[in-house]
Amino acid sequence: MVEGRSAQAYVGESLLFLTDEQLRQGIEAMFFAYQGFTADPDRILAELTYGRAHHRAIHFINRAPGTTVNNLLAILGVTKQSLNRVLRTLISDGLVESHVGTNDKRERHLHLTEQGRTLESRLSDAQRARMRTAFREAGPVAVAGFKQVLEAMMDANVRRTHIQLRDGTT
Amino acid sequence: MVEGRSAQAYVGESLLFLTDEQLRQGIEAMFFAYQGFTADPDRILAELTYGRAHHRAIHFINRAPGTTVNNLLAILGVTKQSLNRVLRTLISDGLVESHVGTNDKRERHLHLTEQGRTLESRLSDAQRARMRTAFREAGPVAVAGFKQVLEAMMDANVRRTHIQLRDGTT
DNA sequence: AGCTTATGTCAGTCTTGTTGACATTCCAAG
DNA sequence: CTTGGAATGTCAACAAGACTGACATAAGCT
Numbered sequence A, B: 001m002v003e004g005r006s007a008q009a010y011v012g013e014s015l016l017f018l019t020d021e022q023l024r025q026g027i028e029a030m031f032f033a034y035q036g037f038t039a040d041p042d043r044i045l046a047e048l049t050y051g052r053a054h055h056r057a058i059h060f061i062n063r064a065p066g067t068t069v070n071n072l073l074a075i076l077g078v079t080k081q082s083l084n085r086v087l088r089t090l091i092s093d094g095l096v097e098s099h100v101g102t103n104d105k106r107e108r109h110l111h112l113t114e115q116g117r118t119l120e121s122r123l124s125d126a127q128r129a130r131m132r133t134a135f136r137e138a139g140p141v142a143v144a145g146f147k148q149v150l151e152a153m154m155d156a157n158v159r160r161t162h163i164q165l166r167d168g169t170t
Numbered sequence C: 001a002g003c004t005t006a007t008g009t010c011a012g013t014c015t016t017g018t019t020g021a022c023a024t025t026c027c028a029a030g
Numbered sequence D: 001c002t003t004g005g006a007a008t009g010t011c012a013a014c015a016a017g018a019c020t021g022a023c024a025t026a027a028g029c030t
Helices: A007-014 A020-047 A052-063 A069-076 A080-092 A114-138 A140-153 A156-167 B007-017 B020-047 B052-063 B069-076 B080-092 B114-138 B140-153 B156-167
Strands: A096-100 A108-112 B096-100 B108-112
Touching: A020 A052, A020 A114, A020 B020, A020 B052, A020 B114, A020 B140, A020 B156, A052 A069, A052 A080, A052 A096, A052 A108, A052 A114, A052 B020, A069 A080, A069 A108, A080 A096, A108 A114, A114 A140, A114 B020, A114 B140, A140 A156, A140 B020, A140 B114, A140 B140, A156 B020, B020 B052, B020 B114, B052 B069, B052 B080, B052 B096, B052 B108, B052 B114, B069 B080, B069 B108, B069 B156, B080 B096, B108 B114, B114 B140, B140 B156
Parallel strands: none
Antiparallel strands: A096 A108, B096 B108
């Protein structure tokens, strides 16, 4: 970097020159980082004959206790048959409880049991530890940029969901 | 932001306050962004009865023409049997060529055919378009942060691979 | 009463990961 | 120079988890 030119000015130019090469680096970074992102929970899940699908369900049930099946479907972006297979095993293993809705009795409201919360913590702790290390290494400015780019990469409707979850504006 | 205090100093404080909530936001952002990241190529691949595994193979063969199966294995982080199934279909569909090594005849060197390059472009173009939009929206400082955090999130050995590919220091 | 919505289930398919078994090729130690 | 082990790649069989399609049940709504 040339002395006397701020980073801002320097990178400002590259806006005009977003080369395929730079974009490809971003693409590969995304791929490799996602490997790392899922590696730790995957190891834990493998012991329990569960998979990522179970993790995702547990995560979002913990995040939004009492959520309905339909709601979860929209968040996860899978079919109900696919989700149902996962939920069935989690319920029969005693990690998740399903309660018939009081207002609308068609709905099932989902909660983690004590046992479910225990697993959720174990999985989150592993994933958060890596995220924490990465955030510390990169520094807060980088973290802000990281989140900005990720949000810009989401589908518009998914971004809305993400922001709702983030800000707790249910 | 307070005048006279650099961003570094300001956010430096928050290093001490990386709450579980902030980390969880990062985790969810990663999940939702990856959905978007793969969505466009997935649509193209679905038409062709290919999947993400094919895309990944095509991407890295294009990236490092003449690479060996073993090499590709290390990059993709899957078993050779898994990769082999994908390669077999790509070869028999005429997208990839496999040549026995001249020095070491155990090795197979992989190249894209003209047809393979065509599909590669189609997939890359879609994925790059989203990445480009996200980068433009977020701005160059954010992009730098994005890459920093992603690199910090990778497993150490994977990071080495990533940097090698990035810098072309084969 | 009849239409729609929310949920669950059964059956079948596809992709993509796994392990196990095996063939070929290379290399180095005896 | 031979032989045994390591490296590389292929084939087969299996499992997880995604998908579609069809259908059942219950509840809400017009």
